[in-house]
Amino acid sequence: MKSSLQLKKVIVIIIALSAISIAPYGSTLNFIKESKSIGSSNSRLTSSTVSEKITISRNSGWADFKNAGKCVGDGTFFNPYIIKDLVIDALGIGSGIQIIDSDVFFIIKNVTITNSGPYYWQGGIELSGVKNGFLNENILHNNLAAGISLLFSNNNTVFNNLISPNY
Incomplete structure (x- = not known):
């Protein structure tokens, strides 16, 4: 019973750490993607x-x-x-x-x-x-x-x- 409780704690800690470590990378990737999109659209600006x-x-x-x-x-x-x-x-x-x-x-x-x-x-x-x-x-x-x-x-x-x- 004690080992079952410890296993649950370990699983909760792993899930929490995974969620915390993934969150910043997702927002950073979105920022880079949007930044790239803005840069490429500005490169098309010319006189027509x-x-x-x-x-x-x-x-x-x-x-x-x-x-x-x-x-x-x-x-x-x-x-x-x-x-x-x-x-x-x-x-x-x-x-x-x-x-x-x-x-x-x-x-x-x-x-x-x-x-x-x-x-x-x-x-x-x-x-x-x-x-x-x-x-x-x-x-x-x-x-x-x-x-x-x-x-x-x-x-x-x-x-x-x-x-x-x-x-």
């Missing part, structure tokens, strides 16, 4: 330009888009076309950026797109029949279908984008 929706069809569409002064680069691996630092409201119709039948190299970076159309193929960014795209650090939110739509496309990289919430 409000833009209309963008549609680029075929490789020749990129040349036209560049000649209009709306992107830089020449579509090669070492000098891809670059679209960056834009804010696009798709107004609930179609995609914010739509690229069709293209195999040139391009980057879409630091673009914020909202309110794209409701159909499954429409997204903040829609790539249809596209190769060699790199989508990086974009914010795609409150779109009626997808944040990013990839249709019949391959060899595209989607990296470090914020896609939430889309319906």
Whole structure:
């Protein structure tokens, strides 16, 4: 009976020590996690330009888009076309950026797109029949279908984008 009482005391002490030792680590980890989140969101702060929706069809569409002064680069691996630092409201119709039948190299970076159309193929960014795209650090939110739509496309990289919430 005495050993049973001692066993219960040991168990209670172990549980109490475990609870005390776990509590500080949980709050410390949460603090670090929140701190990291705040730091990463501040790294996205840049100056952006409000833009209309963008549609680029075929490789020749990129040349036209560049000649209009709306992107830089020449579509090669070492000098891809670059679209960056834009804010696009798709107004609930179609995609914010739509690229069709293209195999040139391009980057879409630091673009914020909202309110794209409701159909499954429409997204903040829609790539249809596209190769060699790199989508990086974009914010795609409150779109009626997808944040990013990839249709019949391959060899595209989607990296470090914020896609939430889309319906």
